[in-house]
Amino acid sequence: MKDCIYLVAETNYIDRVYRDSYYHYYSSKLAAYKRNCIRISLFDSQVEANDFRLEETREKLQTSYLGFFVLRPIEPHVVGRSIISPKALKAADFQICTTVYHNTVNTVKLSVDAFPHSSQDTETISCAETTLWAMMEYFSNRYAEYKPLLPSKIIQTLNKVTSERQIPSKGLNIQQMSFALKEYGFGTRIYSRSQYPNEFDRLISCYAESGIPIIIAMEDFAGIGHALLCIGHETVKSNHIDALGAHNFKPGVLKDKANLKNITLYDFDSIEKEFIFIDDNQPVYQTALLSKPAAHYNDTWHNCKITHFIVPLYTKIYLEAYEAKNFIARFLISGPEPLNNDTEVLLRTYLASSRSFKDVLATNASFSSDLKDIILELAMPKFIWVTETSDKELIKTKKANGLIILDATEANIIFNKPLIIAAYQGKVINFEADTKKLEKNDLPLNDFTIFENNLKSY
Incomplete structure (x- = not known):
């Protein structure tokens, strides 16, 4: 002391x-x-x-x-x-x-x-x-x-x-x-x-x-x-991020696709x-x-x-971290709207209450206003999985350039059911429960300040 x-x-x-x-x-x-x-x-x-x-x-x-x-x-x-x-x-x-x-x-x-x-x-x-x-x-x-x-x-x-x-x-x-x-x-x-x-x-x-x-x-x-x-x-700190190595996929279809498209993912959770x-x-x-x-x-x-x-x-959280992170990796590499070829992306994934997330988002001046309104009006469960897409230099300034939100109460990952909304590379994608199809629209997202309300900084 x-x-x-x-x-x-x-x-x-x-x-x-x-x-x-x-x-x-x-x-x-x-x-x-x-x-x-x-x-x-x-x-x-x-x-x-x-x-x-x-x-x-x-x-x-x-x-x-x-x-x-x-x-x-x-x-x-x-x-x-x-x-x-x-x-x-x-x-x-x-x-x-x-x-x-x-x-x-x-x-x-x-x-x-x-x-x-x-x-x-x-x-x-x-x-x-x-x-x-x-x-x-x-x-x-x-x-x-x-x-x-x-x-x-x-x-x-x-x-x-x-x-x-x-x-x-x-x-x-x-x-x-x-x-x-x-x-x-x-x-x-x-x-x-x-x-x-x-x-x-x-x-x-x-x-x-x-x-x-x-x-x-x-x-x-x-x-x-x-x-x-x-x-x-x-x-x-910056030196932690600089030392972060690329995510090493298990041998399989996902790794082959990432290599074929020359997509490199960095996992924020791999930072030592x-x-x-x-x-x-x-x-x-x-x-x-x-x-x-x-x-x-x-x-x-x-x-x-x-x-x-x-x-x-929480008792109603059925989608746990391992499945949520794997779903995000498959979604970004295999599609239906995969990352562009020769892309490097840093992923930061966390669980949050939808109420806290929306509360912070509502007054986040760096977030695109049109997309902000769309997200704030979406029906969400009590808890959501959020993945922010960024890169090494951007995350040093505590900013991201993309967002994927999953339903933490949905353990069935078939047909992309956990997806609530995704916004990256100038597109917005959301899952329509009635038609069980993904809807895609063009809507750019500017760099925005990341969500840090889960933990208190000292």
Whole structure:
């Protein structure tokens, strides 16, 4: 953290997460465990006790507030629930998922934008339970349809599928974590490196670009297994883009067509960049490459590799990232309106809510007004897959020159059914559900600013 941070300590603090663990586990022990915690609130400017009692200092308190962390009375695992803004770090050059948390400090209401974090206590919550808690803490604060999660609720949920006691915790496997998320209202999807050996890292990148926290499972051959969250990535810079190589297609018809037409595709998800992790063994907002997820650990962990990840999708999203990206590649290379010969295109694909996408598009002054009106008036599902077409130089200025929008609720990719609208190379193409045919019209699209509302930049 920054060197100049001011702390406000509040004793006898009732923390709902620790209190849940206390009543369901620690209070039943012979040794006496305290019920209350200490909460440390963080500020980036000096605060005095009387600042919390004056109306004129409220704005100052809010402006300098950086969140809090809780100290639990269970040594040595004392660091509990934490909501800390990335602005508290000395260096924070990344794009991540965050949401607004409303708290009180010395009875004054304040808010902070952050992602939840906690260390495990090793008895009621291990890394897996902590990861599930952080995931649900984030979603419940951001979306009304989800509820916050307490350790006892995780134990209660998993009692349905386990033949052993849940506490003291021995950790959870990937199937148990996925089951729990499914019970909490998600349409979970598990990806394994063995199933997607060539696309695995790119799929993580695509979901991270979509603003979806991902549960990462990493392990090595020595018996180490660990769960953590991926919530974003470092800010992509010009040197990252310059180092990006052309997409390597699998041998087949698509590769032959791309070679015949001399079409070169660059995948934004292939950029080698560091990702941001929420790890209960480390301070909040750790950065590491996907190839070295345990780089911030000691040497015994350095051989750990990511083997699986879980995506908590909205239940009505049936078209997942792998199929969506493959559909886009086939559409652009095979047609019905393929890219021109000798074309180089960089593709940036992400999932977005249609409401957020249209909200940003409505006031995007760089987007062609005629096409903007067409897109804004289109009927869309709650979530859409969007691919922006660009090139290496254009994307450095955060601009694109083409757009393809897919229906995320349509898993049937026959007859181009997922396509809602496509606009590139001076043409607009959309799928007519009644006639099951594609309509093509000439309509130029100027360079426009890309959509970046899925993640917040720091």
